[in-house]
Amino acid sequence: MASLDARVITNKDPSMADEPIIVEISGLQPSMKITLHSSIRAPNAAVYECFAHYIADNRGKICLDRCESIGGDYKGVEAMGFMSFMKPSNLNKRKYERFLIKDPTKPFHIDLRVFDGHTPSLEDMSAEKRFHTNPHLTITRTYMAPGVVEIPVWDGNVRATLYLPPGKGPFPGIISMSGGYPGAMKFKAALYASHGYAALALKFFGEDDLSEDALSMDLEYIEEAAVFLRSHPSVYGRRGVGIIANCFGGTLALMASAVLPKDLIRCVVTINGWPFSLGSFYYKGKEVCTDSNPTIQISVSADGIHTWISSLPSNLTVEQLKSFTLPFYNKHDTSYLFITGEYDGYCPSLQYGSYVRMLFNDARHPDYELLCYEKAGHLIEHQYYPLANVAWTFRDPHFNGGQQPEHSKAQCDSWGKMFDFVAEKLRVCPKSKL
Structure with missing residues (x-):
């Protein structure tokens, strides 16, 4: 599964941890099948991740607030699915890690990567592929609004x-x-x-x-x-x-x-x-x-x-x-x-x-x-x-x-x-x- 030369943008960055945002993927071929992978590495080094399958429209675009995921960790239109459906990675040293930002003064970051085709599972994506390629977009989220x-x-x-x-x-x-x-x-x-x-x-x-x-x-x-x-x-x-x-x-x-x-x-x-x-x-x-x-x-x-x-x-x-x-x-x-x-x-x-x-x-x-x-x-x-x-x-x-x-x-x-x-x-x- 190869990383794609796609363009991924969001309508707001940084954003609050409970704030909905819109993510759009472009630069794809019409009807192209892709896998969207999202991940967070917490301050304690624990990793959380999920993946979803999408098909580009006739313009070669995917808007997460309008397009359905047809497989992966979630299905249907889930604009924030790349965050809501994350789970602890099987690569973590300790099982059952809970997503937890202990210091809210520091923002956290979500990496989004786009891959060619529909991968069956995270296990079928090697760690080198899903973590060692440059992210297409890094989203910054925070628990403290400016001035708090x-x-x-x-x-x-x-x-x-x-x-x-x-x-x-x-x-x-x-x-x-x-x-x-x-x-x-x-x-x-x-x-x-x-x-x-x-x-x-x-x-x-x-x-x-x-x-x-x-x-x-x-x-x-x-x-x-x-x-x-x-x-x-x-x-x-x-x-x-x-x-x-x-x-x-x-x-x-x-x-x-x-x-x-x-x-x-x-x-x-x-x-x-x-x-x-x-x-x-x-x-x-x-x-x-x-x-x-x-x-x-x-x-x-x-x-x-x-x-x-x-x-x-x-x-x-x-x-x-x-x-x-x-x-x-x-x-x-x-x-x-x-x-x-x-x-x-x-x-x-x-x-x-x-x-x-x-x-x-x-x-x-x-x-x-x-x-x-x-x-x-x-x-x-x-x-x-x-x-x-x-x-x-x-x-x-x-x-x-x-x-x-x-x-x-x-x-x-x-x-x-x-x-x-x-x-x-x-x-x-x-x-x-x-």
């Missing part, structure tokens, strides 16, 4: 990084929390700041002088972080702040919203966060826990992949359900958005979603939304983020679930709805969608 400021935070007990949008503000405040990953995933907070929010990437275990145990915390830590953010001179905090959190961070957000003072947490977005406690948590010297706990089954495959499946009994009444869940549904001054994937590798999200709805309705909660996405997995990230079906969590590879193309569609749909939700609750004008 990064500020390390070591204030009282709070360990975090604050990202502020350009301008004087004040800006609505968001706390960003991750799951079973030590420290904070700063790229999310940087992206929130790029959308006009003062975003605090909050660490809660595994770094600095914080505990190594994610399953034990005094929730006054989250209260202190929320007070810090609400009181910051660049933050409009009269209505409180929001929390956007995924996985176990979402569980902590629900715990905190249940016990923290009124008007501190205005809204919570939990992305596949569990509505029950796991571990030992306290607030004002009292234990925050549930009377009953779900069943957790842990298995390890021959490949070393850990699967944690939590489950609750079926057909629980509301009163029975309350013994398993945290009383977040009683906080009528806090708005909630639950984003879940049907193929979440950690829990039966459809069952949990129906139970959460029962609790909200029984409590006559005035403001909640539930979004459940068909075949989406556990790690629902920003739009165009590659699916991490398996990823390292708590220092082991964990099964997260999800299937393409549904997972990619879920990320695109939920990303915009999430910003609409927090903009309304924090009473700001939603930023125009990219």
Whole structure:
């Protein structure tokens, strides 16, 4: 398979990590078959890649926003498929690498290469061919819009990084929390700041002088972080702040919203966060826990992949359900958005979603939304983020679930709805969608 003398251009470069762009390939023969290969080499040297088959039109052009891929890692019209459908390369030294930019101040780069013909698989393209030829186009993507400021935070007990949008503000405040990953995933907070929010990437275990145990915390830590953010001179905090959190961070957000003072947490977005406690948590010297706990089954495959499946009994009444869940549904001054994937590798999200709805309705909660996405997995990230079906969590590879193309569609749909939700609750004008 030979590299072609094709011309590849994009309508915008650099661009934001969640921003759609248009890629066009020209200089081909009419009806010519080509393979488009895209790749990223992350700062930790891990490689992510995918490929797709296209056929040029009668002008010798291919526009990814209009032309169908007829094979490869994705099919159909997928303008951002070269990014959304990437997966860890089989050339990586460590399997199951998750695409992760730890330092959002540095952009990342996508290499696009065009080859003659339709290759059956990445394995049929030697590493020399797909990586050692000059790319036809290198696209630069970033998590920090021009003017966004990064500020390390070591204030009282709070360990975090604050990202502020350009301008004087004040800006609505968001706390960003991750799951079973030590420290904070700063790229999310940087992206929130790029959308006009003062975003605090909050660490809660595994770094600095914080505990190594994610399953034990005094929730006054989250209260202190929320007070810090609400009181910051660049933050409009009269209505409180929001929390956007995924996985176990979402569980902590629900715990905190249940016990923290009124008007501190205005809204919570939990992305596949569990509505029950796991571990030992306290607030004002009292234990925050549930009377009953779900069943957790842990298995390890021959490949070393850990699967944690939590489950609750079926057909629980509301009163029975309350013994398993945290009383977040009683906080009528806090708005909630639950984003879940049907193929979440950690829990039966459809069952949990129906139970959460029962609790909200029984409590006559005035403001909640539930979004459940068909075949989406556990790690629902920003739009165009590659699916991490398996990823390292708590220092082991964990099964997260999800299937393409549904997972990619879920990320695109939920990303915009999430910003609409927090903009309304924090009473700001939603930023125009990219």
